[in-house]
Amino acid sequence: MANIIEIKNITKEFKVLNRREGLIGSFKDLFSRNYKTVRAVDNISMTVGQGEIVGYLGPNGAGKSTTIKMMTGVLEPTSGEILVGGNVPYKNRTKNAQEIGVVFGQRSQLWWALPLIESFKILRDIYQIPEQNYKSMLELYQSLVDIEPLLHKPVRQMSLGQRTLSDILAAFLHDPKIVFLDEPTIGLDVSMKSKIRTLIHALNKEKNTTVILTTHDMGDVDALCRRIVIIDKGKMLYDNDIEHLKGFFGSYRTLKIRVDGDLKEQSGVIQGELPDMKVSADDEWISVLVDEDKAKVIDVLGQIQKSRSVRDMKLEEISTEEVIRKIYEEGVK
Amino acid sequence: MKRKSLRFYFRIYRKILAQDIKSKMSYRADFIISTIGMIFTNVAGFISFWILFRRFPSINGWSYHEMLFLYGFSLVSLTPVQCLFDNNWSLRQYVYTGDFIKYCFRPINLFFYFQSEVFDIKGLGQFAFGIGTLVYSWNKIGLDFTPLILLKVIVFLITASLIMIALQNAAAATCFWIQNSFYVLDLVYRFRDYAKYPITIFNPVFKFIFTFVIPIAFIAYYPSLVILRPDDIPLLSWLSPLFGLVFFWLSYKFWMHGALKYNGTGS
Ligand SMILES: Nc1ncnc2c1ncn2[C@@H]1O[C@H](COP(=O)(O)OP(=O)(O)OP(=O)(O)O)[C@@H](O)[C@H]1O
Ligand SMILES: [Mg+2]
Numbered sequence: 001m002a003n004i005i006e007i008k009n010i011t012k013e014f015k016v017l018n019r020r021e022g023l024i025g026s027f028k029d030l031f032s033r034n035y036k037t038v039r040a041v042d043n044i045s046m047t048v049g050q051g052e053i054v055g056y057l058g059p060n061g062a063g064k065s066t067t068i069k070m071m072t073g074v075l076e077p078t079s080g081e082i083l084v085g086g087n088v089p090y091k092n093r094t095k096n097a098q099e100i101g102v103v104f105g106q107r108s109q110l111w112w113a114l115p116l117i118e119s120f121k122i123l124r125d126i127y128q129i130p131e132q133n134y135k136s137m138l139e140l141y142q143s144l145v146d147i148e149p150l151l152h153k154p155v156r157q158m159s160l161g162q163r164t165l166s167d168i169l170a171a172f173l174h175d176p177k178i179v180f181l182d183e184p185t186i187g188l189d190v191s192m193k194s195k196i197r198t199l200i201h202a203l204n205k206e207k208n209t210t211v212i213l214t215t216h217d218m219g220d221v222d223a224l225c226r227r228i229v230i231i232d233k234g235k236m237l238y239d240n241d242i243e244h245l246k247g248f249f250g251s252y253r254t255l256k257i258r259v260d261g262d263l264k265e266q267s268g269v270i271q272g273e274l275p276d277m278k279v280s281a282d283d284e285w286i287s288v289l290v291d292e293d294k295a296k297v298i299d300v301l302g303q304i305q306k307s308r309s310v311r312d313m314k315l316e317e318i319s320t321e322e323v324i325r326k327i328y329e330e331g332v333k
Numbered sequence: 334m335k336r337k338s339l340r341f342y343f344r345i346y347r348k349i350l351a352q353d354i355k356s357k358m359s360y361r362a363d364f365i366i367s368t369i370g371m372i373f374t375n376v377a378g379f380i381s382f383w384i385l386f387r388r389f390p391s392i393n394g395w396s397y398h399e400m401l402f403l404y405g406f407s408l409v410s411l412t413p414v415q416c417l418f419d420n421n422w423s424l425r426q427y428v429y430t431g432d433f434i435k436y437c438f439r440p441i442n443l444f445f446y447f448q449s450e451v452f453d454i455k456g457l458g459q460f461a462f463g464i465g466t467l468v469y470s471w472n473k474i475g476l477d478f479t480p481l482i483l484l485k486v487i488v489f490l491i492t493a494s495l496i497m498i499a500l501q502n503a504a505a506a507t508c509f510w511i512q513n514s515f516y517v518l519d520l521v522y523r524f525r526d527y528a529k530y531p532i533t534i535f536n537p538v539f540k541f542i543f544t545f546v547i548p549i550a551f552i553a554y555y556p557s558l559v560i561l562r563p564d565d566i567p568l569l570s571w572l573s574p575l576f577g578l579v580f581f582w583l584s585y586k587f588w589m590h591g592a593l594k595y596n597g598t599g600s
Binding site for chain 2 (some may be wrong): 069072075093095097098100102104105107108111113114118121122125126127154211254
């Protein structure tokens with residue numbers, strides 16, 4: 001698989017003014033400017049192959065958007081190298097722009113006053129899309145989502161969800177090699193989120209477009225990404241398949257059971273019987289966190305059943321959400 | 334990918350313009366009210382001019398009708414900046430909120446793309462007023478009308494427009510460096526009101542400022558000397574087309590320099 005994106009040791013630093021407080025402070029700022037450097041991206045390297053969907057994750061302020069701005073040529077890295085489709089984005093901004101599509105959630109790039117179809121026509125001219133490709137792209141869109149009601153509506157009159165959908169369609173219109181999606185599902189309802197996930201998935205399959213996706217919604221990750229890259233405070237924490245990441249925390253599963261009697265009380269008793277495991281209870285379930293490297297779930301269940309009858313049970317895998325939360329809170333061990 | 338030709342840009346501009354006008358017209362009340370507003374602004378401007386100057390047969394050797402010529406000339410030469418570069422007024426807001434980033438993702442010239450987004454139709458009314466005033470004063474002064482003069486008028490109108498555009502570009506682009514750039518833009522906007530008076534009526538300090546610092550004297554005064562005072566044309570008048578081109582180019586470079594160093598605030 002040829003690499004479409006190659007990033008080597010990039011760092012981005014911002015100089016920000018240390019503002020002093022109060023009126024006197026701002027007066028002082030006028031004369032002596034006291035800067036501090038913020039390192040938003042710190043020595044990050046990665047490569048992405050054509051056709052991959054990469055989930056680019058990290059807590060707020062981690063440096064995700066900054067990295068994307070560097071890959072799209074808006075920002076120049078302070079140091080390090082980036083190649084996107086063979087171009088140095090910052091040096092060849094317009095050339096790079098021809099090869100990529102970008103969506104920043106909640107910031108529409110479409111012409112505010114124009115109906116979507118007119119925006120598409122202008123984009124067709126700007127990107128010099130051959131008529132044949134343009135038509136077949138519209139047909140593809142038609143088959144994936146119900147765009148008819150959107151086409152003749154001015155962007156200004158669209159709901160946030162419709163606008164985001166339109167922006168994504170616009171980003172794919174010229175069949176770019178890579179599409180950058182920065183929080184495309186932010187602020188959308190469940191049904192629109194799922195519509196957008198399906199759309200991204202289908203376009204990636206159909207056109208083999210590389211997608212770099214940042215999001216805070218692990219539903220997006222589960223639906224779309226096999227590979228995730230996690231950064232925090234500008235530094236790379238993790239870059240691998242998501243399954244592999246779950247393995248980092250041992251092969252944990254949660255066994256949930258219901259028994260007769262007071263659940264809180266019973267969970268204390270069970271904890272006594274299973275000292276190696278973490279047992280807790282809420283209003284409905286007693287949860288037993290089982291490390292499958294140490295014990296089999298079925299054996300644990302058997303042991304619990306020895307001294308009481310289990311009325312109901314279910315088994316839960318550790319969710320992506322939990323894994324990511326653990327990493328944000330504790331880092332990768 | 335080959336370099337994009339002027340024709341390419343022209344076609345895109347025409348497309349955006351056509352769509353923009355179409356969508357503006359669809360808001361009929363809005364369109365009518367802004368048209369009426371535009372007519373009033375121009376009439377009011379004209380009346381105040383008339384009240385100020387009708388009583389003087391001449392000021393510093395400038396007759397009332399020559400002053401009117403200058404007035405018309407400045408109106409026409411201010412049309413392009415009004416119609417085509419009006420988005421400069423919003424630049425500050427885009428930069429401040431971070432929305433400016435959306436202009437950075439297209440494979441076309443950034444300056445062009447930004448300016449193409451807004452076409453201010455109201456400027457056309459000003460154009461009509463300006464042409465009317467020019468024709469009227471032209472007759473009253475009794476100027477000849479030959480193809481050569483027409484050519485001169487056109488060349489110098491373009492010159493004047495370029496200078497005004499350049500001034501506005503430069504003023505707007507200051508927002509890439511300073512936060513309160515509105516005042517800079519507003520200042521330039523106010524100064525351009527002085528463009529319609531012959532520079533000789535100002536005292537030497539302002540004369541110097543308006544020629545070399547904020548060169549609004551090139552908007553109407555120096556260019557119209559070529560038409561109105563053909564026997565005694567200062568070198569600066571002849572140089573003004575060159576000056577206009579250079580100044581426009583510099584302002585473009587300045588604008589682009591700011592836009593490219595823009596570091597994408599907001600997420
Ligand atoms: N233009 C800028 N000037 C100064 N500091 C900036 C600028 N842009 C970003 N930063 C800082 O860089 C860091 C990373 O910001 P970035 O927007 O890349 O985070 P993010 O990962 O996209 O976060 P979020 O998930 O909240 O969108 C933050 O600390 C932010 O304050
Ligand atoms: Mg962000």
